[in-house]
Structures are given as C-alpha cells and as structure tokens.
Amino acid sequence: LEGKSERFLRNISQLRHECEQRGILLLLEKQQARSMTFKHIRGMTYAQEVQLIQDKLNKDGRINYNELSFLTHNILVNDLQAWARRNAVPMLDVVVLLDQDRDVLLSWVHLSPRGNRMIATALAKKIEELLLES
8 A cells, every 4th residue: 555645645646736727626525436245235334344344354454356456545535525525625425425325335435326416416516616616
C-alpha cells in the first residue's frame, strides 16, 4: 500500500488542475464498494464490513486479494474525502448514500439499475445545489 494513496491524490490534483484550466467544476464521489466476502450485505454498512475484514486480518494475519483490495479502497476513499475537504472540492458521499441499500452492489463496485438511479438522483441534486451557489 505504500505510496498508493499519494499517487492517487497526485492524480486527483492533476485532474483538478485540468478542470480548473478549462472552467470545469470537479465533483468527486466517495465510492461504495464491497469485499465479496459476505454473500448478504443488506443491513451491513461499509464501515462494518471494513471492521470485519480488519478483524479477520488482525486475527488470522492474512486476507485474500478481494479483501486487501477492499481495505485499500477504504484507505483511498477516506484520503480522497480528506483531500476534498482541505481543497474545498465538492464531494458526494456515495458510501453514506448506499449504506442501507448495499444489496445494489452486484460486484465489487458495479451497481444494479436501482443503485445507478439512486446515485444519478443524488448527483443531479448535488449539481443543482452547486449551480445555485455559484
């Protein structure tokens, strides 16, 4: 994991710069995900799943590739959220948005049509808010 977050945030900073150069507002999303360890995740929040995988790692000293990817995802999205706050970049928290409906995650990050509609509706609302502010 060493250096991964730094490279990721450097790329986001470059993307922000490119957007600013072109007069484009950058709107980030804190993306929801799942480890694929648990078959049924409805009612299990993202944070709870992170904790279960972290507990498994602490107990067994090892986790599988999907679980490692999930914990890496958690680090990256939390670092992204902190970066967005520091840099006053707007962000939609999809983790919170979908936390009570995580069954819309069909794979690691791919969503059902209902999940996509939920995000599209929230994005439209967030964009409208940002346009009204400017």
